[in-house]
Amino acid sequence: MPPKTNAVAPRAAEHDSARRIYITLAAIIGGVVSVYFLLVPVFKLNLAFHFYLMLWITMASAFNVASGFSGYMPFGYVAFYGVGAFTTAVLVQKLHFPVLVALPFSGIAGVVLGLLFAPTLRLSGIYFAIVSLALAGICRLIITNMPEEITGGSFGLHLGSRAEPVLSFYVMMLVMLLALGTFLWLSRSRLGKALRAVRDDAEAADMMGVNVVRVRLYGWLIAAFFPALCGGIEAWYTNVVDTETAFNTLTTAKTVIYAVAGGLGTVTGPIFGAFTMVWLDELIWRQFPRVNLLILGVATILVVLFLPRGIVGTLLRRRPQWRRYIP
Amino acid sequence: MGNLILNGLINGLIVGGVYALIGLSLTLLYGVLRIVNFAHGEFVIGGSFLAYVLFNSLGIPPLLALPIAAITFFAAGWLVYYVLIPRLAHSDDPEIMSFLMMYGLSIALAAVMLLIFEADSRSIDYAFTPISMKVGPIYVSTARIVAFGVTLAISAALAWFLYRTLPGKALRATIMNREAIQIVGVDVDKLSAFAFALATGLAGVTGVLIALVFPAFNAFSGAEYSIIGFIVVVLGGLGNPIGALIAGIIYGLAEQLATVFLPQALAQIVGFAILVGTILIRPTGILGWRVQR
Numbered sequence: 001m002p003p004k005t006n007a008v009a010p011r012a013a014e015h016d017s018a019r020r021i022y023i024t025l026a027a028i029i030g031g032v033v034s035v036y037f038l039l040v041p042v043f044k045l046n047l048a049f050h051f052y053l054m055l056w057i058t059m060a061s062a063f064n065v066a067s068g069f070s071g072y073m074p075f076g077y078v079a080f081y082g083v084g085a086f087t088t089a090v091l092v093q094k095l096h097f098p099v100l101v102a103l104p105f106s107g108i109a110g111v112v113l114g115l116l117f118a119p120t121l122r123l124s125g126i127y128f129a130i131v132s133l134a135l136a137g138i139c140r141l142i143i144t145n146m147p148e149e150i151t152g153g154s155f156g157l158h159l160g161s162r163a164e165p166v167l168s169f170y171v172m173m174l175v176m177l178l179a180l181g182t183f184l185w186l187s188r189s190r191l192g193k194a195l196r197a198v199r200d201d202a203e204a205a206d207m208m209g210v211n212v213v214r215v216r217l218y219g220w221l222i223a224a225f226f227p228a229l230c231g232g233i234e235a236w237y238t239n240v241v242d243t244e245t246a247f248n249t250l251t252t253a254k255t256v257i258y259a260v261a262g263g264l265g266t267v268t269g270p271i272f273g274a275f276t277m278v279w280l281d282e283l284i285w286r287q288f289p290r291v292n293l294l295i296l297g298v299a300t301i302l303v304v305l306f307l308p309r310g311i312v313g314t315l316l317r318r319r320p321q322w323r324r325y326i327p
Numbered sequence: 328m329g330n331l332i333l334n335g336l337i338n339g340l341i342v343g344g345v346y347a348l349i350g351l352s353l354t355l356l357y358g359v360l361r362i363v364n365f366a367h368g369e370f371v372i373g374g375s376f377l378a379y380v381l382f383n384s385l386g387i388p389p390l391l392a393l394p395i396a397a398i399t400f401f402a403a404g405w406l407v408y409y410v411l412i413p414r415l416a417h418s419d420d421p422e423i424m425s426f427l428m429m430y431g432l433s434i435a436l437a438a439v440m441l442l443i444f445e446a447d448s449r450s451i452d453y454a455f456t457p458i459s460m461k462v463g464p465i466y467v468s469t470a471r472i473v474a475f476g477v478t479l480a481i482s483a484a485l486a487w488f489l490y491r492t493l494p495g496k497a498l499r500a501t502i503m504n505r506e507a508i509q510i511v512g513v514d515v516d517k518l519s520a521f522a523f524a525l526a527t528g529l530a531g532v533t534g535v536l537i538a539l540v541f542p543a544f545n546a547f548s549g550a551e552y553s554i555i556g557f558i559v560v561v562l563g564g565l566g567n568p569i570g571a572l573i574a575g576i577i578y579g580l581a582e583q584l585a586t587v588f589l590p591q592a593l594a595q596i597v598g599f600a601i602l603v604g605t606i607l608i609r610p611t612g613i614l615g616w617r618v619q620r
Contacts, residue, residue, distance in 0.1 A: 073423050119607065125423060129363075130363070130606065133557075137599045138596055141595055142596070144592065249550070253431075257431070294442070296431075297433070297435025297436070297437075300430060301428050304424050305415070308418035
């Protein structure tokens with residue numbers, strides 16, 4: 001926004017310099033992370049670990065758009081992921097689409113599902129959470145009970161010999177960068193500000209001329225698009241989909257807890273959260289595979305009790321002046 | 328066909344009674360603490376496993392396991408309350424954060440039961456004599472009839488407690504207006520701990536009944552019962568004990584009759600659809616009575 005009078009010029013200059021630092025920081029961090037992930041297959045690092053790291057970063061960040069930005073807690077978030085996974089699998093396996101052509105349809109399927117669920121956006125708090133959970137259950141049951149020729153019933157679908165770990169790794173990376181770019185843009189955009197305004201006080205936002213219903217819907221559709229893509233890519237990467245894993249409630253649990261651990265409402269929070277927790281998961285899982293589930297549960301309780309604002313959220317509360325540079 | 332429907336009705340009533348108990352304890356919890364207890368189903372299944380252990384290693388029959396489960400789980404609930412709940416008040420949105428925390432507790436409890444009992448389905452090989460009774464033209468297993476009797480007794484005792492005794496009235500008053508009751512001099516913190524313990528104790532007892540009514544249970548059955556509990560609670564109106572009782576019976580009947588007419592999976596979808604439909608169309612539940620905030 002250009003300064004209108006001289007009186008606001010210093011503030012505008014300060015604003016501009018903050019913006020420059022912010023963009024430089026984002027570019028440097030984004031560049032370093034991209035180069036790192038680009039080199040993972042080249043140096044033959046642990047491909048699966050990094051693939052899932054990117055997947056969880058994308059999932060947690062997308063969840064954050066629904067929860068942190070918009071104020072909803074979709075406890076059935078796995079629905080988008082599962083439907084995305086099955087869209088890619090069915091298109092590839094039954095209609096013989098090339099995988100890269102099928103993947104965008106997963107995203108579209110997520111958006112369509114988001115539109116179907118849109119009437120629930122008028123609910124709030126606990127009601128929304130429970131309804132979302134039930135809708136995910138319905139999605140799972142419908143897909144499980146579809147004719148076996150389409151979705152493979154309870155056995156699931158095998159994608160055959162189409163696995164290309166390295167290529168799917170790079171596609172996942174592309175999707176992650178696209179997602180993070182979108183969320184960075186969103187956090188500074190008109191839409192993002194409108195979303196936060198609606199989250200904090202829908203009536204006041206309405207009075208200010210924000211189209212509450214439309215803003216909520218846009219945020220919701222963005223949050224629905226990316227997990228569906230993740231589901232599709234994961235189906236491609238693992239080469240198999242079945243309803244038990246594609247609609248596993250633990251997927252929702254992990255997404256939520258990674259996002260909360262990092263800090264809802266900030267762009268960097270879910271990234272940090274996913275990064276930290278996936279690392280911990282990897283370290284712990286290797287040691288004690290039997291108690292993995294127990295640790296996830298206990299970690300959830302501990303995060304809610306001791307870190308309800310997440311890593312980044314707590315940091316920003318201590319150092320509010322950093323808010324300018326940390327999105 | 329007529330017998331099938333009668334069978335569905337009687338079993339629906341029995342199963343519905345169990346669901347009503349689950350809903351009743353959940354709704355008490357929500358009413359008093361504003362917590363939707365995701366881990367409730369795990370407490371319930373915990374009760375089933377307790378009955379299983381008592382019977383298999385000590386030879387204690389399920390009916391005697393009822394009071395043991397009640398006391399054990401009441402104490403456990405009291406403990407869980409003081410460890411977990413007071414800290415929740417620090418977060419920005421306690422209602423949603425408590426839901427998330429209970430989700431974590433549910434995962435943790437299921438994991439513990441999985442570690443102890445493995446993933447196999449368990450059942451209690453306890454048989455009443457005679458093994459089944461004739462109700463009209465059909466046979467119903469004695470275990471189910473006994474379970475129904477216990478359900479009736481517990482519901483009556485709870486109704487008496489909630490509507491005729493001072494602590495019960497205080498609980499109901501807390502559901503209606505949490506602020507006002509503090510002015511009258513009720514220690515809401517203690518009362519909340521009591522409500523949590525009572526609900527958990529009820530869950531444990533319900534678990535023993537489930538071991539009698541249903542053929543089997545395993546470490547992961549808990550989530551199923553939590554969802555059924557949510558359906559019943561929402562149908563009856565959040566925080567409404569009478570509504571939960573009626574809704575539990577209605578849902579049990581609907582579920583059992585649905586399995587007569589519909590394939591199993593479709594019947595499950597009906598349950599979820601009832602939940603979503605009720606919240607979207609009539610969020611105050613069938614009785615249309617809403618908790619005041």
